[in-house]
Amino acid sequence: MLPGRHQDPIVAIASAPGRGAVGIVRASGRDLSPLIQAVCGRPLAPRVATLLPFLGEDGQPLDRGLALHFPAPHSYTGEDVLELQAHGGPVLLQLLLARCLQAQPALRLAEAGEFTERAFLNDKLDLAQAEAVADLIDASTEAAARSAARSLSGDFSRQIERLAERTVHLRMLVEATLDFPEEEIDFLEKAGARGQLDALLATVDEALARTRQGALLREGLRVVLAGQPNVGKSSLLNALAGAELAIVTPIPGTTRDRVSETLQIEGVPLHITDTAGLRSEAEAADEVERIGIQRSWQAIGGADVVIFLHDLGRVGEADYEAADTLIRAQLPEGVPRLQVYNKADVKGGGGRVLPEGALRLSARTGEGLDALRRALLAQAGWQAAPEGLFIARTRHVQALQRARAHLLQAQAQAALRDAALDLLAEELRLAHRALGEITGQFSTEDLLGVIFSRFCIGK
Numbered sequence: 507m508l509p510g511r512h513q514d515p516i517v518a519i520a521s522a523p524g525r526g527a528v529g530i531v532r533a534s535g536r537d538l539s540p541l542i543q544a545v546c547g548r549p550l551a552p553r554v555a556t557l558l559p560f561l562g563e564d565g566q567p568l569d570r571g572l573a574l575h576f577p578a579p580h581s582y583t584g585e586d587v588l589e590l591q592a593h594g595g596p597v598l599l600q601l602l603l604a605r606c607l608q609a610q611p612a613l614r615l616a617e618a619g620e621f622t623e624r625a626f627l628n629d630k631l632d633l634a635q636a637e638a639v640a641d642l643i644d645a646s647t648e649a650a651a652r653s654a655a656r657s658l659s660g661d662f663s664r665q666i667e668r669l670a671e672r673t674v675h676l677r678m679l680v681e682a683t684l685d686f687p688e689e690e691i692d693f694l695e696k697a698g699a700r701g702q703l704d705a706l707l708a709t710v711d712e713a714l715a716r717t718r719q720g721a722l723l724r725e726g727l728r729v730v731l732a733g734q735p736n737v738g739k740s741s742l743l744n745a746l747a748g749a750e751l752a753i754v755t756p757i758p759g760t761t762r763d764r765v766s767e768t769l770q771i772e773g774v775p776l777h778i779t780d781t782a783g784l785r786s787e788a789e790a791a792d793e794v795e796r797i798g799i800q801r802s803w804q805a806i807g808g809a810d811v812v813i814f815l816h817d818l819g820r821v822g823e824a825d826y827e828a829a830d831t832l833i834r835a836q837l838p839e840g841v842p843r844l845q846v847y848n849k850a851d852v853k854g855g856g857g858r859v860l861p862e863g864a865l866r867l868s869a870r871t872g873e874g875l876d877a878l879r880r881a882l883l884a885q886a887g888w889q890a891a892p893e894g895l896f897i898a899r900t901r902h903v904q905a906l907q908r909a910r911a912h913l914l915q916a917q918a919q920a921a922l923r924d925a926a927l928d929l930l931a932e933e934l935r936l937a938h939r940a941l942g943e944i945t946g947q948f949s950t951e952d953l954l955g956v957i958f959s960r961f962c963i964g965k
């Protein structure tokens with residue numbers, strides 16, 4: 507039986523808020539027959555859509571719609587589920603919700619993600635699949651949506667489970683040897699434990715690479731456009747977006763506040779931010795620009811990649827170069843940056859020799875934009891979309907990294923002439939545990955709370 511708050515019956519509006527054609531009020535609980543009797547006036551045939559009036563407290567219909575009863579355990583949550591598929595007006599849906607709350611004692615509003623949390627607790631989904639439900643809903647690109655669907659179907663979880671099974675097999679070998687000390691290393695050798703460990707590590711490396719790609723699809727890349735005033739940052743944002751998002755003028759100091767937009771390259775979400783041109787407080791036109799420049803620095807601090815933009819029309823000018831040196835000195839160490847030279851179309855701009863690794867482009871003509879897109883993907887570590895990618899999260903990447911670290915420790919131990927089998931066994935146990943955290947085989951209340959509270963209500 508489910509613990510604590512998971513025992514209450516719950517209800518929520520399960521369709522997108524606003525004015526949809528159809529809206530769903532969904533309830534889940536151990537036994538919803540009082541609710542069904544009150545609102546539908548009679549029991550419902552299992553898993554069959556029935557057209558009927560939804561009755562208010564006074565017996566008058568609130569709407570006429572489709573009712574669906576999924577008796578436990580054959581439902582999304584594994585509990586009794588009732589769906590009222592009504593007309594989608596927000597006032598009507600609130601009325602229906604209130605009617606349900608009052609029709610069955612102890613029924614309460616569902617918290618964010620609570621339906622899916624129950625599906626997890628009742629073994630309908632594992633944790634990675636439950637996360638994929640949220641990632642599917644939140645997907646910002648088509649590639650992200652397709653990958654989330656693949657994770658939801660269990661592809662990712664199965665790969666992780668196979669890794670866990672192989673780890674368990676190794677644990678068995680080592681722990682069996684521990685029980686028969688006279689056989690010791692000899693036994694490990696005969697059973698091929700070392701070879702299996704090497705092969706397992708290679709597969710973990712592959713899984714880690716794919717999981718990183720999956721996390722990139724989900725989280726995207728935070729790109730910040732930075733540089734001196736008037737170098738063409740806003741023009742470049744507009745060129746990449748193919749839309750006039752930011753104001754462009756020949757006046758230095760045009761952009762005052764950050765302008766952000768999510769674009770995509772090959773399905774990878776790109777959260778791109780245009781910032782106020784960087785110059786010293788003394789040079790800034792006014793207080794507004796000074797605050798804008800502070801915000802530019804904040805954005806740079808939080809970036810995955812900074813596009814440091816230069817003006818080919820001005821490189822070589824003494825004051826331009828002096829300002830450039832000052833900015834370079836201030837750029838935070840750890841943030842990767844691309845040196846990009848804009849205005850390749852100006853006289854002499856195409857011929858100038860650039861520092862190694864720098865890109866030349868023109869926001870005006872579009873020349874060089876594709877190379878910039880490729881460089882951004884390369885910077886993010888994106889490998890040309892392999893088939894069958896699944897969505898993943900930073901949490902999964904970190905768990906795999908931990909598993910890998912423990913397997914490496916185990917490998918080092920196993921390579922010793924007088925390998926300490928108890929240490930080897932412990933490293934394998936920890937690797938197993940890290941893998942199990944991905945699918946939720948090992949999870950804490952805290953972790954579940956963090957994961958499910960980020961869902962939308964009704965999910």
Ligand SMILES: Nc1nc2c(c(=O)[nH]1)N(C=O)[C@@H](CNc1ccc(C(=O)N[C@@H](CCC(=O)O)C(=O)O)cc1)CN2
Nearest residue numbers: 520530532574576579580581582583584589630639965
């Ligand atoms: N109307 C409606 N559409 C929906 C959902 C929903 O809850 N209601 N879903 C909500 O996210 C998704 C579908 N997910 C679902 C997953 C399992 C079951 C279900 O009844 N499972 C049973 C029976 C399985 C079977 O017949 O094969 C079970 O697992 O025992 C229903 C919906 C998307 N579309």
Ligand SMILES: Nc1nc2c(ncn2[C@@H]2O[C@H](COP(=O)(O)OP(=O)(O)OP(=O)(O)O)[C@@H](O)[C@H]2O)c(=O)[nH]1
Nearest residue numbers: 735736737738739740741756759760761783869870
């Ligand atoms: N010839 C040429 N002019 C460009 C190019 N890109 C931008 N410009 C011009 O440069 C001027 C400044 O462009 P913006 O995009 O506003 O520059 P910015 O870096 O956003 O400037 P601030 O917001 O003031 O920091 C405008 O007159 C643009 O038309 C380019 O590729 N070639």
Ligand SMILES: [Mg+2]
Nearest residue numbers: 739740760761
């Ligand atoms: Mg600008």
